[in-house]
Amino acid sequence: DTGVSQDPRHKITKRGQNVTFRCDPISEHNRLYWYRQTLGQGPEFLTYFQNEAQLEKSRLLSDRFSAERPKGSFSTLEIQRTEQGDSAMYLCASSFDRSSYNEQFFGPGTRLTVL
Amino acid sequence: RKEVEQDPGPFNVPEGATVAFNCTYSNSASQSFFWYRQDCRKEPKLLMSVYSSGNEDGRFTAQLNRASQYISLLIRDSKLSDSATYLCVVNFLNQGGKLIFGQGTELSVKP
Numbered sequence A: 001d002t003g004v005s006q007d008p009r010h011k012i013t014k015r016g017q018n019v020t021f022r023c024d025p026i027s028e029h030n031r032l033y034w035y036r037q038t039l040g041q042g043p044e045f046l047t048y049f050q051n052e053a054q055l056e057k058s059r060l061l062s063d064r065f066s067a068e069r070p071k072g073s074f075s076t077l078e079i080q081r082t083e084q085g086d087s088a089m090y091l092c093a094s095s096f097d098r099s100s101y102n103e104q105f106f107g108p109g110t111r112l113t114v115l
Numbered sequence B: 001r002k003e004v005e006q007d008p009g010p011f012n013v014p015e016g017a018t019v020a021f022n023c024t025y026s027n028s029a030s031q032s033f034f035w036y037r038q039d040c041r042k043e044p045k046l047l048m049s050v051y052s053s054g055n056e057d058g059r060f061t062a063q064l065n066r067a068s069q070y071i072s073l074l075i076r077d078s079k080l081s082d083s084a085t086y087l088c089v090v091n092f093l094n095q096g097g098k099l100i101f102g103q104g105t106e107l108s109v110k111p
Helices: none
Strands: A005-007 A010-013 A019-024 A031-037 A044-050 A053-057 A065-068 A075-079 A088-095 A110-114 B004-006 B011-014 B019-025 B032-038 B044-050 B055-057 B060-065 B070-075 B084-091 B099-101 B105-110
Touching: A005 A088, A010 A019, A019 A088, A019 A110, A031 A075, A044 A065, A044 B099, A075 A088, B004 B084, B011 B019, B019 B084, B019 B105, B032 B060, B032 B070, B044 B055, B044 B060, B044 B070, B070 B084
Parallel strands: A010 A110, B011 B105
Antiparallel strands: A005 A019, A019 A075, A031 A044, A031 A088, A044 A053, A065 A075, A088 A110, B004 B019, B019 B070, B032 B044, B032 B084, B055 B060, B060 B070, B084 B099, B084 B105
């Protein structure tokens, strides 16, 4: 399967714990995006990378959140000191910046539950 | 005001019906437009990009009106398998291409 992959698919954690999610984009895609989706809402943008450079962060991304893409391939999203409000689906998407329309393709998501 | 607003759902229609979804966006700098489909507890999947001249893909037709900042999706001869949430999405290419999603409209096609 050459689509976007994410790991883990589900994560249950206790409040205050740290969690880390991984995203592997489509191999030729140089842009990688993280979004968060809560029940009944559309996904909301968190941050994006062009190659290894993090070019934009949403105000939703508090200082407890950090994302990296060290070699311009896979990316990790870490949440420190999780709170119940962090419970959501975390979606990763990738695209190719030469695409005129910047179509983005999503991975299956990581569903986080904070108890 | 939300940047992308969609018709409230859910839409409950019989098989074979034609259904239309509408969407408005607030930022005139929006540069590209999409409809994504999302099945329950799955990721959004790109249904179709929306081009300025309008475009059709089988039973699906998308229209864009930049002057009114309005996007539509028409589904003809709806199938049971069309049941899903339809997300209207805009993209600001000069902002790195982040997608702005509407909240989605749920469609349920009944036999």
